[in-house]
Amino acid sequence: MDTAQEEATTLTEPKKTVNVSGSVALLEGLIAEGTDTIFGYPGGAIMPIYDALYDYKDKLKHILVRHEQGGTHAGQGYARTSGKVGVVFGTSGPGATNLVTGLADAQIDSTPMVCITGQVYAHLLGTDAFQETDVINITTPVTKWNYQITDATEIPGVLAKAFYIARSGRPGPVLIDITKNAQLQMFDYEGYTPCDHVRSYRPKPLIRKEYIEQAAELINSAKKPFILFGQGVSLGNAEQEFKTFVEKSGIPAAWTILGAGAISTDHPLNVGMLGMHGNYGPNVQTNACDVLIAVGMRFDDRVTGRLDKYAKQAKVIHLDIDPAEIDKNVKADVPVWGDCKETLPLLTALIEEKQHTEWLAEFRAFDKTEQETVIQKELNPGTGEMTMGEVINQLNELTKGEAVIVTDVGQHQMVACRYAKFNHTRSNITSGGLGTMGFGLPAAIGAKFGAPDRTVVAVIGDGGFQMTLQELGTIMQSGIDVKIMILNNRFLGMVRQWQQLFHDKRYSFVDIASPDFVKLADSYYIAGRKISERDDLVSALTDMLNHKGSYLLEVMVAQEHNVFPMVPQGSSVSEIRLK
Amino acid sequence: MSNSQDIELNGKQEFTITAYTENQIGILNRIAIIFSRRKINIESLNTSPSEIEHIHRFNIVIHETEEVVRKLCRQIEKQVEVLKVYYNTNEDIIWQELALYKVPTDIVAERAPVERLLRAFGARAVVIRKDYTVFEATGHREETDKLIEVLQPYGLIEFVRSARVAIIKDSEGFNAKLREFERREPGQEVIENEFLDKEKNVFSM
Ligand SMILES: Cc1ncc(C[n+]2csc(CCOP(=O)(O)OP(=O)(O)O)c2C)c(N)n1
Numbered sequence: 100m101d102t103a104q105e106e107a108t109t110l111t112e113p114k115k116t117v118n119v120s121g122s123v124a125l126l127e128g129l130i131a132e133g134t135d136t137i138f139g140y141p142g143g144a145i146m147p148i149y150d151a152l153y154d155y156k157d158k159l160k161h162i163l164v165r166h167e168q169g170g171t172h173a174g175q176g177y178a179r180t181s182g183k184v185g186v187v188f189g190t191s192g193p194g195a196t197n198l199v200t201g202l203a204d205a206q207i208d209s210t211p212m213v214c215i216t217g218q219v220y221a222h223l224l225g226t227d228a229f230q231e232t233d234v235i236n237i238t239t240p241v242t243k244w245n246y247q248i249t250d251a252t253e254i255p256g257v258l259a260k261a262f263y264i265a266r267s268g269r270p271g272p273v274l275i276d277i278t279k280n281a282q283l284q285m286f287d288y289e290g291y292t293p294c295d296h297v298r299s300y301r302p303k304p305l306i307r308k309e310y311i312e313q314a315a316e317l318i319n320s321a322k323k324p325f326i327l328f329g330q331g332v333s334l335g336n337a338e339q340e341f342k343t344f345v346e347k348s349g350i351p352a353a354w355t356i357l358g359a360g361a362i363s364t365d366h367p368l369n370v371g372m373l374g375m376h377g378n379y380g381p382n383v384q385t386n387a388c389d390v391l392i393a394v395g396m397r398f399d400d401r402v403t404g405r406l407d408k409y410a411k412q413a414k415v416i417h418l419d420i421d422p423a424e425i426d427k428n429v430k431a432d433v434p435v436w437g438d439c440k441e442t443l444p445l446l447t448a449l450i451e452e453k454q455h456t457e458w459l460a461e462f463r464a465f466d467k468t469e470q471e472t473v474i475q476k477e478l479n480p481g482t483g484e485m486t487m488g489e490v491i492n493q494l495n496e497l498t499k500g501e502a503v504i505v506t507d508v509g510q511h512q513m514v515a516c517r518y519a520k521f522n523h524t525r526s527n528i529t530s531g532g533l534g535t536m537g538f539g540l541p542a543a544i545g546a547k548f549g550a551p552d553r554t555v556v557a558v559i560g561d562g563g564f565q566m567t568l569q570e571l572g573t574i575m576q577s578g579i580d581v582k583i584m585i586l587n588n589r590f591l592g593m594v595r596q597w598q599q600l601f602h603d604k605r606y607s608f609v610d611i612a613s614p615d616f617v618k619l620a621d622s623y624y625i626a627g628r629k630i631s632e633r634d635d636l637v638s639a640l641t642d643m644l645n646h647k648g649s650y651l652l653e654v655m656v657a658q659e660h661n662v663f664p665m666v667p668q669g670s671s672v673s674e675i676r677l678k
Numbered sequence: 679m680s681n682s683q684d685i686e687l688n689g690k691q692e693f694t695i696t697a698y699t700e701n702q703i704g705i706l707n708r709i710a711i712i713f714s715r716r717k718i719n720i721e722s723l724n725t726s727p728s729e730i731e732h733i734h735r736f737n738i739v740i741h742e743t744e745e746v747v748r749k750l751c752r753q754i755e756k757q758v759e760v761l762k763v764y765y766n767t768n769e770d771i772i773w774q775e776l777a778l779y780k781v782p783t784d785i786v787a788e789r790a791p792v793e794r795l796l797r798a799f800g801a802r803a804v805v806i807r808k809d810y811t812v813f814e815a816t817g818h819r820e821e822t823d824k825l826i827e828v829l830q831p832y833g834l835i836e837f838v839r840s841a842r843v844a845i846i847k848d849s850e851g852f853n854a855k856l857r858e859f860e861r862r863e864p865g866q867e868v869i870e871n872e873f874l875d876k877e878k879n880v881f882s883m
Pocket of ligand 1: 507508509510511512534535536537559560561562563564586588590591592593594
């Protein structure tokens, strides 16, 4: 049958419809989008959806979190390890406001999520009804797109649009608020049509050939080229394309914390981490290179330090899918608009195969200095209190770079990002742009659901753990296997470090008391152990990793240890301090 | 303050941003917060349907450096429901604001200079009642401001001015482009909240 005929028959045939509720249409849509896991919490305004969910238990796994914030971070963790869209449910009012932190985190870290909130009946909107909150306006600044549905017939179309917007272009969180009447309303459902186009929205800018050529020319004539890469590489599924580009060009490459793992830690051209607590060489060399090639990163101030002293000597090539990122912080001499999965191969084709041996040797020399002054002491202190670095180092020895490492926010995060080894992409799950304490535990839950076959280790501070520790309940109930490692320094360590360095050691409200974490875990039926001696470290880590099911390991580490190197705020990256 | 004087002072000048958007609830807020989060004051804001059904046109006037304006425009254009954004200096556009002046009819009728002045400003009467008369004038801010000064001694009762509307001098074929765009892919009606007024008919618990 030719296509014209085919069209004719589909046009004349009446569309088959089924009479369903808005709630059922929503769940059917989620299944059609490939959703298998939902993180959520019920309540009055979303009850019809939960009622429908009761009949979908075999098709949709619902994980009951203990707080909606945990739901959003779990959704993020899931999205980051799986590459799929995280799905989160919450009720109106407080349920919806509890989503805000996770949405903001996902927005700034470009994480694809679709959050569904229940809303009061449409006729009550604007009347200060029970649990009514203006979630659309509250979440507008922290979502890529949001929409309120008051009529069930809109549900399939809006859901399709939401998934498309969340995952396309520069990904981000989307929120759909559905009034209760629309959830209950019966309508003639015509099936689900995925969305692949929104007329006012261009997910990818057009690739401009002249910029690719200009970039290639710059790269080919560069003596000291330097690549910086961010999460754009993995968000674009462009790890292979990126690796080919790096290897053919022979250019040293350094990563932002969200870029970590896009190329393996051990790759000979991977020269380390950028930014405030990044490696010595990458920071100093930023102000020594002649061509800076930024791939899928946004020159966050934690990466650039003082902007007016940032890479001023270099010609900057910026590859980004989001035109608003080009020139936002650092002026690009050559803006390479586009999806790096497409632009990188075009660029690779035009560049000469090279080896920058001498230039690379400069990085090695900086690395040697950093090894001697910082890293060796951190990873193998030998005596005295345990350091966070040696814990991560021992973990590396045992996991061999195969694990997913989820972190919270603080010193332990910087240490984990600096020292953890990653053989694979989508393995470093951390809150980058927002720096959300409390992210770690729930994100680890989501990360495990997103990568059920991988070992997931959450590295969390004693402070941040206490922000979302209720999610132990989620772990208990869902029976998943997450290894929780609390690095306890009895301080809000990162703030204490700043107070020590920049506020005359005036330790203002940073000593934080903790409960007995192992007992706490025990009350959730999660096995655990606490160690304070170096001699126990290997056996404790081994026990944790070998344990069937979740495990909490509390490691008492040095109380007043600082993360170095450090680019103090307001300093240039080349003014990085080694101590 | 004249523009050139101002640019010399701090690099800032008046820019008119023109944005074409979908006609969607919430888009005004999405655009407005891009300014407010940077603590930038919107001097004038006009939003209205464009000549093409379903497509709205915003005119936003701010006082900023070109660099900031360019960044703002990219952040606006990145919003899902924004079709296109342009920015222009005052030299690049033709613009008008409309002003209405309400004055007591008896004074206007009695004093000859008023009529002359109004004529000089190109104002015209839109309503004449026994008690008051409403004049309308269009022009730049300075012009409509001057007329306030002039009318003040004659018992100005009320004054209002519209936001700026602006046409870009060297734009070519917007209308044709938009029309073609809408023809290929018609926009959607805004879904009105049809349940909003049905309080009595709706079950609630
Ligand atoms: C929600 C939130 N509140 C406050 C902060 C500020 N902050 C950043 S790091 C930090 C200390 C974290 O302490 P802890 O969790 O014990 O980790 P450590 O730095 O000791 O490794 C604080 C308070 C934050 N990032 N997030």
